[in-house]
Amino acid sequence: MILPIGAKKFEESMQMGSETYHHLKVVITEKYGAHGCNVGEDGGFAPNISSFREGLDLVKEAISRTGYNERIKIAIDVSATDFCIGTKYDLDYRSPHKSGQNFKSGEDMIAMYKELCAEYPITSIEDPFDKEDWEHVKYFSGLGICQVVGDDLLMSNPKRIEKAIRESACNALLFKVNQIGTVTEAIEVVKMAKDAHWGVVIGQRSGETEDSFIADLSVGLAAGQIKAGAPCRGERLAKYNQLLRIEEEIGDQAVYAGEDWRQS
Numbered sequence: 001m002i003l004p005i006g007a008k009k010f011e012e013s014m015q016m017g018s019e020t021y022h023h024l025k026v027v028i029t030e031k032y033g034a035h036g037c038n039v040g041e042d043g044g045f046a047p048n049i050s051s052f053r054e055g056l057d058l059v060k061e062a063i064s065r066t067g068y069n070e071r072i073k074i075a076i077d078v079s080a081t082d083f084c085i086g087t088k089y090d091l092d093y094r095s096p097h098k099s100g101q102n103f104k105s106g107e108d109m110i111a112m113y114k115e116l117c118a119e120y121p122i123t124s125i126e127d128p129f130d131k132e133d134w135e136h137v138k139y140f141s142g143l144g145i146c147q148v149v150g151d152d153l154l155m156s157n158p159k160r161i162e163k164a165i166r167e168s169a170c171n172a173l174l175f176k177v178n179q180i181g182t183v184t185e186a187i188e189v190v191k192m193a194k195d196a197h198w199g200v201v202i203g204q205r206s207g208e209t210e211d212s213f214i215a216d217l218s219v220g221l222a223a224g225q226i227k228a229g230a231p232c233r234g235e236r237l238a239k240y241n242q243l244l245r246i247e248e249e250i251g252d253q254a255v256y257a258g259e260d261w262r263q264s
């Protein structure tokens with residue numbers, strides 16, 4: 001994912017995001033052919049890469065071709081619960097020819113994230129550890145290297161959010177409104193997160209429809225961040241189009257979080 005934090009308005013951020021997406025398409029086509037540009041459920045390209053660095057290099061190259069450089073940062077969703085086996089993380093879990101040699105401990109993962117944040121403009125990591133690995137997520141978050149977002153860790157569940165705030169286990173909430181159920185509860189948990197000086201990301205779901213409510217919710221709650229997928233596929237664009245309409249309607253009063261994306 002990318003964060004166009006250097007934009008002054010949402011409209012400009014949309015342009016920056018779309019240009020990056022189209023440069024990425026060219027970068028991927030050059031390296032993997034047109035079939036590398038088949039899109040996944042969230043509208044992102046799905047080339048056959050063999051390491052996460054290979055994927056990050058493609059995004060870095062696309063950003064550099066746009067010329068926006070420091071104005072665009074990278075965010076990653078590791079979803080580490082998906083490849084946690086016991087207390088280890090199997091980085092080869094998707095490889096058909098796995099050697100069994102690529103199992104990492106929580107400490108190894110922390111070292112790896114530190115390296116990645118130094119090598120790439122990564123400013124946000126979602127679910128860097130298994131949803132029950134509170135020890136490592138807490139330690140990593142305490143390092144203050146980047147925003148640490150809890151999605152599977154928190155499940156938009158007030159009890160888990162309370163625990164994470166108490167234990168300083170992460171510093172941002174990925175909020176999925178259909179996990180909690182009502183707007184009243186949404187307001188309550190987002191307030192909890194903001195009172196703890198956390199970042200708030202209003203999140204999409206995999207099986208999205210063209211309903212654009214999360215766009216209104218992210219503005220209404222002044223979340224500062226929305227994760228709505230690539231600028232591709234109608235159900236993703238519906239959210240971005242609604243944000244454009246809201247910005248147009250509010251006019252000069254509209255505030256794009258930009259550099260203040262974590263403190264909105």
Ligand SMILES: C=C(OP(=O)(O)O)C(=O)O
Nearest residue numbers: 151203204205206207227
């Ligand atoms: C799409 C996402 O999650 P889910 O598959 O749980 O809907 C997400 O976290 O961006």
